[in-house]
Amino acid sequence: MSATEAQHATPGAPGVSYYMPLTTPSAGTALATEDEVPTLFTPLQLRSLTLHNRFAVSPMCTYSADDGHLTDWHLVHLGAFALRGAALTIVEATAVTPNGRISPEDSGLWQDSQIGPLRRIADYFHSQGQKIGIQLAHAGRKASTLAPWLQKARGEAGLATAEQKGWPENVWAPSAIQYSPTFAQPREMTIEEIKGFVVSYAQAAERAIKAGMDTVEIHAAHGYLLHEFFSPITNKRTDAYGGSFENRTRLLFEVIAAVRAVIPETMPLLLRISGTDWMEHSGEPSWDVPQAIRLAKLLPDAGVDLLDISSGGITPGQKIKIHPYYQIDIASRVREEVRAEGKQLLIGGVGMVTTAEMARDVVQADGAVDESEGGHKAKADLVLIARQFLKEPEFVLRTAHKLGVHVMWPTQYHRAGWPKGSQL
Template sequence: MTIKKLTASAPAPGVPFYTPAQDPPAGTALSPGHDVPTLFTPLTLRGLTLQNRFVVSPMCTYSADNGHLTDWHLVHLGAFALRGVALTIVEATAVAPNGRISPEDSGLWQDSQIAPLKRIVDFVHSQGQKIGIQLAHAGRKASTVAPWHVTERGRHEVADADVGGWPKNLVAPSAIAWDNGFPTPNELTVEQIEGVVRSFADAARRAVEAGFDTIEIHGAHGYLISEFLSPITNQRKDHYGGSFTNRTRLLTEVVKAVRNVIPSTMPLFVRISATEWMEHAHSSSSPSDALDSAESWTIPQSKQLALDLADLGVDLLDVSSGGNNPLQKVEAQKQVDIAGEIRAELLKQGKTSLKIGAVGLVYTAERARDAVQLDADGQTAKADLVFVARQFLREPEFVLTTAAKLGVKVQPPIQYHRAPYRL
C-alpha cells in the first residue's frame, strides 16, 4: 500500500502573516460551463480579474477614530471576503476632514490613515479576493451624527462642535442648505474647488500605497460632486455652473486627477445618482433631452455623462440614485432597470470599455442573477457587476447561499470545508 505523503498548506502569498492560500478563492465556480449563470463567471477590468460578479457596496458604519479604521472594520469587511465576495469596497472615505458625513467617518486625508487600511487590504488579499475604496466629500451633507442617534429629522441630525462636528465649515457649490434645520454651507471659491481636486488626487495616492485594487469616486447621493452635477444645488454663474459641461466639470477634473496618479492597470470606478427623482417637481413641458436646460439631474444627463466618462478612462459606472433633495420620490425597485438603460446606451454608442454596476433592493439570489445575466448575444444584461449592501449585513454568506439556491457548485473557504451550505 502506498502512503500519500502529507504536505503543509501553502501560505497565502504577499501578506505579512500566515494563513492558508485560498486557491481558488471562495466563491469561484468549480464547474464552469454554459449552464453557469453570468453571476458566477469572471470579469476583467484592466489588471483586475474578479472570479464572480458580486461587489460589497460601500456602506457607512460611523465607527472610525478620527478617520482611522479599526479592528472593527477588519472583522466587518473581512467577513465578506472570507465568504466569497470577489470585490469589497470600503465605505465612503473622506478626502478632507470637513468632507466626512459624520465625525466617525473613514478618512484618507493624512498618511497616518494608510496603515489601518493596509491591514484590511492585506487580510482581503490573503483570502484571494480584491478590495477597493470609495473616495468622497460630503459637501453640504457633512457634519451629521450617526443615524442611531437621530431622534428627530432636521436639526437633531446635525453634529455640533461639542460632539466633534463642524457645522460652520460646510462647503457646497452654492450656499443652499440640505433641508430646514440644517446649516447653510459656504459657497466654494474656484481656488477651493481646485483644492478639492487635489485632495482627491492625494487620497488616491495614499490608496495606492495601501495596496487597494481599485478606487471609486463618489459622485452620488447628494454629496459634493453630486451637488455640482445638479442644477437644483448648483446655481453658480462661473465655469462650474449653468450648462451640463460646467456642472460636470468638477467630476471630470477629479477623474483626470485621480487617473493621473494611479497605475494604468488599476481600474477606476465612479458612482452617480442617475436621477434625483425630482421630475415630479418640474413642468412636464420641459424637454427631457435638453441637458443644458434641465431643472434637475435626470437619466438622459446620466447617459451623456456615461459616454463622457468612458472617454476619460473610467472603467465602471456604479449606478445608484437619489439623495440630493428631501422632496425626492424614490422608486428604488427601478434602479437596476435604469442601470440597464445606461448600459444599453453605451453599447449603442460603441463604448464597450465602460462597464456598469447595478444597485437597489438586491436581496434574493434571483435578483442578483437577473441583474447581470447575459443572453446568447452577450449584450442584453442590465449590468456587469451587482453591488449589494444591506443584504450582506443580514447575510454575510450571501454569495455562498446564492450559489446553493442557483445550483452552482462554488469553492467555500477551505477552513469551512466540513460545513457546506445547504438549503
C-alpha cells in the same frame, strides 16, 4: 518556500505575517467550466483586475472610524465578505478632506497616518485571494451630521456641533443652499477651494495605492459634493462650474483626470453617480436619466472603466418610485444607450438585490434563457449589494447553492457546505 510554508503541510496564504491556510481557488469561485454556470459566477475583467465572480459589496457607512482611521471593527466587518466569497469589496465612503466626512466618525484618507490601518485590511483581503477597493468622497452640504442611530435615539437634529466634534461653520457646497433646516448652512466654495479639492482627491488616491487598494471609486451620488455640482437644484453658480451641463460636470472630469493621473494605468477606475434626482415632479430643472446617459457616454474617453448607478439623495423633496428594479432599470437603460454608440463602459447595478434569482438575472448574459419570454438581456455587468450582505455575509455561498453552482468555500469551512439539493 517561506519559513511559514515549510512548517505546515497546507501552504500558507501570501501577504500576511502569520500562518493562515491558503484557500485556492478563492472562496466564491465556481468549480465548473464557465459554460456550465450562470454569468454571475464567471470572471469579470477590469483592465488588469480580474474578479472571479460578479458580486461586489457596496460601500456602506458604519460611523465607526477614529479620526478617519479604520480600526479592527472594519477588519472584521469587511473581512467577513472576503472570507465568504465576494470578489470585490468597496470600503465605505472615505473623505478626502476632514470637512468632507458625513459624520465625525467617518473613514478618511486625508493624512498619511490613515494608510496603515487600511493597508492591514488590504493585506488580509489579498491573503484570501479577494479584491478590495475604496470609495473616495466628500459629503458637501450634507457634512457634519451625527451618526443616524444618535439622531433616532435622542430625537435630535442631525447636525454635529463643534462640541460633538463637528464642523458646522466649515461645510462646503457649490452654492450656499441648505439641505434642510436641521443641517448646516453651507458656504459656496471659492475657485481656490475647488482647485484644492481636486488636489485633495488626487492625494487621497495616492494614499489608497500605498494602502494596497485594487481599485478606486469616485463618489458622485446621493446628494454629496460632486452630485451637488451636477444638479441644478443645488448648483446656482454663474461661473465655469455652473449653468450648462458641461459646466456642472466640469468638476467631476477634473477629479477623474487628477485621479487617473496618479493611479497605475493598469488599475480600473470606478465612478458612482445618482442616475436621477427623482425631482421631475417639481417642474424645475434637476439631474435626470437623460443627463446621466449623456455623462456616461463621455466616461470611457475620460478613463472610467465601470459606472455604478444609484439614485436620489439631493433633496428631502425627492419622490422615488420604489420597486425591486427601480435603480437596476436605470442602469440597464444607461448600459443600452452607451453600448449602442460602441462605447466600452462596464455598468454596475445596485439596489434591493435580495435574492439569488435577482442577482443572477441582473448580470446574466444576453441570450434565450427563457424562450417563452423571448430571451433575456443583461441589465448590468456587476451586481453591487449592501444591506443583504449585512443580513447574510454568506450571500455569495448561499446564492451559489440556490442556483446549483458548486463553488469553493474557505478552506477552514470545508465541512460547512449545505447538502446538494437541500432547501434553505
